[in-house]
Amino acid sequence: MPSSNKDLVLAVDIGGTKIAATIAGRNGKRMGRTTAIPTPQTGSASEWISSVGEALHDIVRHSGYSDRFAGVYYSTVGPMREVAGGLRIFPPNIAPLRQVGLHYPAMLSEVLGLPFGFDNDGNTALAAEVLDAKGAAAGAENAAVLVWSSGVGCGFYSQGKLLHFEARDPVTWADPALSDVVRNSFEVGHVFVEGTSAKLQCGDGAWGHLEAHLGGKAAEERHEIPKESHARFMEAGRQYLPQALAMPLQQYGIDLVVVTGALGKALLNEHPEFAGELSDAFAQGAGGHAVAFKASAIDNASLRGAQLLGLQALERDTFVVPAHSASQNSSTGLAGP
Secondary structure: OOOOOOOEEEEEEEOOEEEEEEEOOOOOOOOEEEEEEEEEOOOHHHHHHHHHHHHHHHHHOOOHHHHHHEEEEEOOOOOEEEOEEEEEOOOOOOOOHHHOOOHHHHHHHHHHHOEEEEEEEEHHHHHHHHHOOOOOOOOOOOEEEEEEEEEEEEEEEEEEEEEEEEEOOEOOOOOOOEEEEEEOOOOOHHOOOOOOOOOOOOOOOOEEEEEEHOOOOOHHHHHOHHHHHHHHHHHHHHHHHHHHHHHHHOOOOOOOEEOOOHHHHHHHHHOOOHHHHHHHHHOHHHHHHEEEEEOOOOOOHHHHHHHHHHHHHHHHHOEEEEOHHHHHHOOOOOOOO
C-alpha cells in the first residue's frame, strides 16, 4: 500500500506546443494553479530532457509539499514502440525527440527523483471524459475521444477498458498491443487517407497522413484559428475522418466520439451543425456506421486525465521507479514499466 504521507501526484501533459503541469491530492482536489511552459523545439534530446526535467522539478520544489509526492503521471505524445533496448517514443511534433526514440517519461522522472506512470494523450483525454462526472462519456461502456489540435489522435474505450494499440508503419488498422509496455492510443493521425486534394506532409515526414490534412499547429499556439479557415478544416474532417476512423470504431462497437483539442472543440462549439455533418459523413461511408459527435466540456482533458490516472496509480500503488539513470540512457532509452 502507498505511504499515507505520500498523498500528492504531479500530473503532466506533454504536447507539441506546450507542457502543462498541475498537482492533485488523494481526494482529487487540485493543489495550486496549473503551470504551462512552451515545449522546447530546439537543441539536443539530452538538452530537452534537462530543460523540461528542471522545469518540472521547480514546480515540485516550490510547491511547499515536496516531501508528499508519491509520483508523476504523464500524458505523452507518441507513437511508442517496444524494441530490444526497451520502450522508444517518437513524438512527431517535438523536434529534439522526433528521430531519437527515448523513453522520455522515465528519463524525466529520473531528473525529478519520482516514480512515474504514463499513457498516450488520446487515452488520458478519454480517461477524463469517462471518469470525470462532467465528462461527455461519463458512465459509458464504449466511447472514443478524438484529440484534434496541433496533432490528431484517438483514444478507444471498449467494454469498460482503455485500449492500447501497436504502432504500425504505415498505420492501416487498429491492432491491439501485444505487450503491457506499449501504451499507444489508436494513432489515427498517421493513417494514410485518399483524397483529391494535394498530398500534405505530416510532422513525422510522411505524406498523405490524416494529421497532415487535419492538424492545426496554429490552433494550439494561438488558442484559436482564423474563422476563414474553419470551412477548410470542416471539409477536411467530413472527407477524411470516415476513411481513417469508421472501420476501427465499428470493430470495437463504439458509437460516441468526444472531440477535444483546441481546433476540434472550436469547430464543434462555433458550428453546432458540424457534429451532425460528421455523423452523416460516417453513416454514408464504408460500413454505414452510425456515430454521434460531442465537444468536450473539460478544459485540457489530457491533463485532467493524467490527474485521474495518476490518482488511480497512487491508490493502487502502481507507480514505477525508473530502471536506470537518464544519463546512462540518453541514446538508447529505458526499459518500460
